[in-house]
Structure formats: C-alpha cells, structure tokens
Amino acid sequence: MRLAYYPMLSPKVLDLPVYMCFTGAIHQDPISRDDSFPYFQWIQCVSGKGRLIVGGTQFDVGIGQGMLLYPNEPHEYYATSEEHWETHWMVFGGFAVENMARLAGMTRSGSYTLSNSDVTLSHIRTACTIVRTGQHWAGLECAKIAYSLLMDINRFITFHTESTEQQSIRLQRVVEYMEQHYAEVITLEQLAAVLDISLQHLCNLFKKVHGKRPIEYLNHVRINKSKTLMFEHKSLSIQEVARCVGFDNPGYYSSVFKSLEGITPSLFQRLNGLR
Structure with missing residues (x-):
C-alpha cells in the first residue's frame, strides 16, 4: 500500500501561516534522507513498529506514537517488526509551523507519544478524502485540517515523567x-x-x-x-x-x-x- 495525495496550492494557500503540502498512508519502506527535504513532517504509526535515527539519537516508534521531523535535517527510519509498519503522514508548510511544534514541546526531531492518537489519525484520513475530491477548495480545507492536527498534537502529546x-x-x-x-x-x-x-x-x-x-x-x-x-x-x-x-x-x-x-x-x- 502506498497512497499519496497532493492538493492544488493556490497563492492564497501558500500565504497562510500553516498549510498542508501533501499527505498519505503507506506500508513504510526504509527511508534515508540527506538535509535537502525542506518541510516539516508528521508521520504516525498505525500498525507494526519502526525505528527513527535523527540527530545522533535512535527512537523506537510504535502504535500511539508519531515522528515529528524538522526540515533540512538528515534522518532515516525503517520497520523493525515482521508485520508491515503502516504509517499515515502529513507534510506541512507555512511560517507558523515551527512555533506550533515548539508550543507542543516538540523542540527537535524525534518520536512523540499521544494519549489519543485516533483523533490525530482522523485528521490525516479526512485530508486524504478531501484531496481525492479534486475540488478547487481542497487546499484551503486541508490547511484548516493541518492547523487542527498540530493543535491536537499539542493537546494530546505526553512526555515521560522524570524522577x-x-x-x-x-x-x-x-x-x-x-x-x-x-x-x-x-x-x-x-x-x-x-x-x-x-x-x-x-x-x-x-x-x-x-x-x-x-x-x-x-x-x-x-x-x-x-x-x-x-x-x-x-x-x-x-x-x-x-x-x-x-x-x-x-x-x-x-x-x-x-x-x-x-x-x-x-x-x-x-x-x-x-x-
């Protein structure tokens, strides 16, 4: 399974503080990128397990977790389970994305746990459905979803409590x-x-x-x-x-x-x- 959806991005959309560049779902293949990918990414695990390596740190990623990847940063990730590692993802543009990520405590690329991952997954699935309509307003509607996704990550993100x-x-x-x-x-x-x-x-x-x-x-x-x-x-x-x-x-x-x-x-x- 490999599904990717790209809305038409009008100048009006590109001027927004947050918008969606593209989105999709995949049985995740191994990925290794240099520092040339220019967008923020949220990649959420749906089934299976995987591993992310970024900034010299290794993260295990399972159900209820997602990877937030900052732009222009080398990284790699791959499945670690025998079953398919299925992920749903969204790629963001806009000048306010980094501030919203930091507001949620995601100050660097890494794996983050959500207390209610179903809500964030529903945003990605809804965006996929909207883009498939091919309507001229899909870009604007997906920008609203991208903003809602970031806000709900902020709402449901959890951190390990240190002693x-x-x-x-x-x-x-x-x-x-x-x-x-x-x-x-x-x-x-x-x-x-x-x-x-x-x-x-x-x-x-x-x-x-x-x-x-x-x-x-x-x-x-x-x-x-x-x-x-x-x-x-x-x-x-x-x-x-x-x-x-x-x-x-x-x-x-x-x-x-x-x-x-x-x-x-x-x-x-x-x-x-x-x-």
Whole structure:
C-alpha cells in the first residue's frame, strides 16, 4: 500500500501561516534522507513498529506514537517488526509551523507519544478524502485540517515523567553552564537553550528541583563566587568584585548580597578581616 495525495496550492494557500503540502498512508519502506527535504513532517504509526535515527539519537516508534521531523535535517527510519509498519503522514508548510511544534514541546526531531492518537489519525484520513475530491477548495480545507492536527498534537502529546533525581541530573548541565559563565551576561533564553527546552519548562524544573527560579539560582552562584573572590583578592573594591561576577550595577549586587547573606558586602569584608 502506498497512497499519496497532493492538493492544488493556490497563492492564497501558500500565504497562510500553516498549510498542508501533501499527505498519505503507506506500508513504510526504509527511508534515508540527506538535509535537502525542506518541510516539516508528521508521520504516525498505525500498525507494526519502526525505528527513527535523527540527530545522533535512535527512537523506537510504535502504535500511539508519531515522528515529528524538522526540515533540512538528515534522518532515516525503517520497520523493525515482521508485520508491515503502516504509517499515515502529513507534510506541512507555512511560517507558523515551527512555533506550533515548539508550543507542543516538540523542540527537535524525534518520536512523540499521544494519549489519543485516533483523533490525530482522523485528521490525516479526512485530508486524504478531501484531496481525492479534486475540488478547487481542497487546499484551503486541508490547511484548516493541518492547523487542527498540530493543535491536537499539542493537546494530546505526553512526555515521560522524570524522577526528581533524573531532573536534577538533567539540570546539572545548566548549573555547569552557570559555573563557567557567571561573569558574563546570562539570559533565561541561553539557559533554556542548553537543554533545548522552553523557558517555562526550565523555570518549572528549577523550581521543582532547587526550590528557586533559574536567575535566583544564578544569583546564589555569583554571590558565592564573589565571597571567594574577596578572600583571594582583598584589594578589589566592591564595584570591581561586582563586575567580576557578572553584576554591571554595584548597587544591585549589594542588594542581592544582602538579601542572600543578611549583611552588606562591605560588612562581610569587615567581619572577616578583609578591610
């Protein structure tokens, strides 16, 4: 079985934020692509099992799961079961597709599990039916279905729940980044990029594992580094210490120091014989 359907894409359709390029169903043959495929793909397992290899990672794909593939990224996938690996798929165009994928937590190519895969499969099957009519409006109607498919993936996608210990191990990469770059300007976007997760996910992880937000944790790192710096370089002024640990504003540094240590940096120096 190999069915593929291509709607007529008018200029009006091509200007939409999300539209369907083509769709279909297949007894999946082995696929190996270089980095020249220019579209997002959603490929959902209907029966059998398969394996996806992308970005140096291997994913097993079974019933209730789908593969989201980013454009222009080398990948391969193939059946791993004796029975046919049947998949239904849709290929997307439009400038908003990546944002919708990231909204669903699909920040990279990979295999994702759905709590209700029947709903998403029904969208693909409906799109196949509409394209077969050959009507001039099929492209516009399939664009609506493509949008609905992405929204329902967002609605039904599930993620493996990590233990607190696993989450702590995962966050260690961010903590190490803070330790290495505390003297530089560090944004939440940079920290989230270390794990390739959303800002909200990063903040939730830090709150659960460390009981504080990422920037609060970073401030702890910087204040501890500043105390070490005061002992090692007694001649440095408060302003110089502040700059050395990533605070452009000495007043803000002193405020953060006092909120965490209960005393000002100057008093800390005096109490420890550093002045």
